[in-house]
Amino acid sequence: MSYTAILPEHEAIINFLKSRRLSLYVSKPALRHIQEFFIAATAKGYRGKVVDIAEWSSCHRTSIGHFLSDGVWDESYIQRLVKKESLSFVLSHGKHTEQPIFVIHDDTVSKKTKPSSQAKHPIEQTDDHHSHLKGKTVWGHQVQATIVQCGEHSLIHDIHRYDKSSQSKMDDACDLAKSMPIPPHSGYALVDSWYTCPKLINAYAERGYHLIGALKTNRIVYPKGIRVPISTFASYVTKQDVCLVTVNGSAYWVYRYEGALNSIENAVVLLCWSLDAFQNPKALHAFLCTDVSLETQTILDYYSHRWPIEIFFRQTKQNLGFDGYQVRSIRAIERLWILLSFTHLYCTIGLGQPSKFGDGLIMVRKQVKVDYVQWIYESAKNQVPIETVLQHLKLA
Known part of the structure; x- marks a missing residue:
């Protein structure tokens, strides 16, 4: 038959x-x-x-x-294909609509059971990694992902295992930044506080992208030339210094600082508190934007476009078995991830119309x-x- x-x-x-x-x-x-x-x-x-x-x-x-x-x-052909098609789609859409291109980085840990010392065939290349979601160190694989987005379309661009023995997470992100095409109109890299640093800012600037990222509140700013941590500076902000900004239906008190940070000559820093938690130190969030021409509302609206990468991790874990694999060889695991990203691409732009x-x-x-x-x-x-x-x- x-x-x-x-x-x-x-x-x-x-x-x-x-x-x-x-x-x-x-x-x-x-x-x-x-x-x-x-x-x-x-x-x-x-x-x-x-x-x-x-x-x-x-x-x-x-x-x-x-x-x-x-x-x-040749799984590398599929990996290159996913990168090429995701970029081609968002660049075409950005050129047609004149909307900005967003490149979104993040990482997650695919948790596994730590093998005993007696295990003969443990899953390869697993190690201890800090999980931001769980707030502790877990055993498994750390995976870095990149989403490219324009308008309402968010596509997986790259997903791969982070090997901390070969290079730093920042160098890994910079390598990907250097591969980005120049955006047709404007482009922004969206990252969490782990990636907000001069090295990545410069890597993206060389390709024509600004960076919008979260900041840790111990970062140093220089209001009127005075060196002070953001958390300390924020304690002096009064209600007369802030404005009310609404993002995705939630209201925030926002203070805008423009000036120098350590190793960054000039950028916008936004200090944000939720509506009912002004001057609560635990409610303080800070964001940096290298495009000082953007209005405060626009910066926060743009940063909210980072959320699709969190959705990607959740959907792929719930629906595509992202962290449920039981194969042991690292080659098989990485091939599974490449096929997963290919499947994700098929579900978004492979069905006749984008969805x-x-x-x-x-x-x-x-x-x-x-x-x-x-x-x-x-x-x-x-x-x-x-x-x-x-x-x-x-x-x-």
Whole structure:
């Protein structure tokens, strides 16, 4: 029996893969495994495990495990493809709409169970990493991700494991900054306080991007030439010095400082308190913007565009098995992440029209169900025994 007769063809996914010329870089069996990954990863209940992929495949899980860890296929082509297509889309949209391009960096920890000293085959390259979400050190892989955005469209651009033995997190981010194309109108890098530093500011400035980032309140500013930490300076701010700004439906008291910081000649620093917590030290938040021409409202509105990367981490962990993998080799893990980013790209711009990931995921799930119903219907028309159909669907 032919390969295509074993399980239904999913024309939309196949056309997407063909249009990206994957057949030039991977074999037919590998291409089939990639298609099966798309189907499994977008199905309800997917946990990121090889056995989940096997449920949607004609192959045994050991074959899929071999495909991930030792299979001969060029995953770097898919990685480059995701980067190229995400940038191409947002640059085209930015040129057409004259809206700014946003490049958003962040990292997360994929938590794993720490192996005992007796473990013979632990997951490779795991280590202790600080988790900002949990506020403590956890065992696992630290992953850096980059989202590119224009208007309402947010696309995954890059996702990879951070290897602290090879270079610093900042150097890693600077390397990616240097690969960014010059924005057609304006561009901004959006980062949390970990990445707000002169080195990254300069790397992005060379490519024509400003940086908007959170600041730790122990950073030094120089109002009227006086050297003082932000937290100390903020204690002298009065209600007459601030203005009320509303961002995404929430109101904040905001003080605007423009001047020097340590190693930064000139920038805007915004000191923000929520409406009912003015001068509460624990409620103080600070943000830096290197584009001093922007109004206070615009800076905070732009920084709110950083939220999609948090949504990306949450959605991929809940729906695409981002941290549920159990394969042990680092090559298999990194291949899984590349296929995950490719699947995410398919759900956002691979369905005929751009859509949010959640909407695209629903569309893919529906189409896969339709393909299976159609296949069962055609099997019945061709008088294929029900036992054979059930066997192929792994229900026998």
